[in-house]
Amino acid sequence: MAGGHGTRFWPRSRRHIPKQLLPIGGQRSLLQETVRRLHPLFSADRVLVVTNEAHAAAVRRQLPQLRRQQVLAEPQGRNTLACLALAAEWIKARESEATMVVLPADHVISDPRGFRRSLRDGCELAEGKPALVTFGIRPTRPDPGYGYIEVGDPIHDAAGGAAWVRSFREKPAAALAKRYLKSGRYLWNSGMFVWRTSVFDTALEQHAPLVRATLRGVFGSSATKLAGRLRRAYRQLPSIAVDVAVMEPAASRRAGGPRVAVIAADLGWNDVGSWVAMPELWGCDQDGNATAGKVVPIESGNCIVYTPERLVALVGVKDLIVVDSDDALLICARDRAQDVRRVTDELKRRGWVRYL
């Protein structure tokens, strides 16, 4: 899934280059890293990237090892349910039954071996049981910015400490997040999944029959008219997350149909939700400054500085986020990272589209 826009990473992320196409964590883009860390578990010809029309060309440039049809452009963003129902159709058009691994293209995973181990466990579980398998991250802090998974009964015959999911919890208030952390029964929802296409299809039939019907057979006829068929289908699709539309109802004991399992994964996971995530990726100096690029801090602390080109000197400042780019610079209070989108809103209002 590489369809996001990531305005929270302005001025590095732009209309033409969203977060997942940026080398935020290192040398390669988050998307390139996502494909790369599948090796040797999955070969490149087993990868499908779903992105949007604006970014498909850039995605293809970043992943020259993929054939053209392995990069699929949605005509418009319709959240993860549409994206995954479409991806399942794409796979079904090629193989009647397959195991489908779902990965966001904009996460950082610092332990790729642990990641592949968890993925292998997840595939085994999904292939052995009619389950929608999620990956839960053991929380290290009471972060109210994540969705939480409530862990239920263990699945005794599965590897990797798998369990059934009791419930999904939306981003909780701070106090509730603390209780979740303390209880030890909650995991962060990583947004990564594994399921057999037939099991997902059953779940779609049960919980999102219209979406399933709208996309059914979209890859069946001639490839030349695919774009038109997709455009017509997408106009009718609701914009809804797969977690809300399928996973939450499926987790309910009363639902019947495929159940939801979770594998607690330790993989140095970071969803890189904003610049505030950077200290975890880059480390800090003794004054708490996390920097990427040439930075000269003078009596400055707890700053996050990303400057691939220019030198940045800080004098007597603290708790700042500084992000440089070719034509625009962001200076943001560290506790205001979520307000970076207000800059892009203001740029739109002023008509300064070249900076968007």
Place this chain on the structure above:
Amino acid sequence: MAGGHGTRFWPRSRRHIPKQLLPIGGQRSLLQETVRRLHPLFSADRVLVVTNEAHAAAVRRQLPQLRRQQVLAEPQGRNTLACLALAAEWIKARESEATMVVLPADHVISDPRGFRRSLRDGCELAEGKPALVTFGIRPTRPDPGYGYIEVGDPIHDAAGGAAWVRSFREKPAAALAKRYLKSGRYLWNSGMFVWRTSVFDTALEQHAPLVRATLRGVFGSSATKLAGRLRRAYRQLPSIAVDVAVMEPAASRRAGGPRVAVIAADLGWNDVGSWVAMPELWGCDQDGNATAGKVVPIESGNCIVYTPERLVALVGVKDLIVVDSDDALLICARDRAQDVRRVTDELKRRGWVRYL
């Protein structure tokens, strides 16, 4: 006088482009504005610019209307006494007696008419009396960053409210600066002067005879060997300000010789000592942000932003100085502007000379 280096304006000011060569106040550099505002009082062929060897070429490029010999390069910086003694020699080599106006090239003057009026008054006074004439700026705040001139008896037959100077006071402590302001008897020392060359020569003979002797006749012989003669002379010159070496002792009643007069000048003067001076030049928005360039402030206040090229977005920050340049960016707490030189110190220490 265009010999300064201005490290306080890093990253705009650099080794190769000091403050006076920068267009800090507007479109033209401070030096260009300094020459320009003399018109129509003095024509360009009456201007001598004293700078240093590193900047002479840039000075000539900025002032193509000057002939080569009108830009004089000191072999090393030796403060204002050496600079003015040298300039006086240069003038004497051309005219046996002249009125010499001394102007720093790095000040901003927003009322050029008032400036020329004061200058005319000063010239009249200097031509009528054997006086070293200074220009005092009426203080608008108890600024401890300036030298002060204590005003003595008025000179009744002079224009422009001229008075004799009772004493010069070095940068005072904050409490003393407040008393100076309250008393109404003190003016800021602008560092601008007028005197007849013969009067200045007499004062030099009295207060700085060795400097006078060292530079005497340096322009007399062949121009081809001037550089060598200057280099030898400058090695022996002390580094001392003309205020300390000549003006202060001359202001003392016991001194005899030329006395020191002051003209209280209202000319929108700003010595542009650091980035903190900018709000006065640029004005502020309703949140106290003083900006030059494309700036998008979101809930940010009291910031000073200079960005000729790039867009700068501020989110939830206050009291910052932000200065952008091609290859380096400064972010400095507003009350730490004087510590910008610590950046250049650190750059030297790291050997990152390209940023100096």
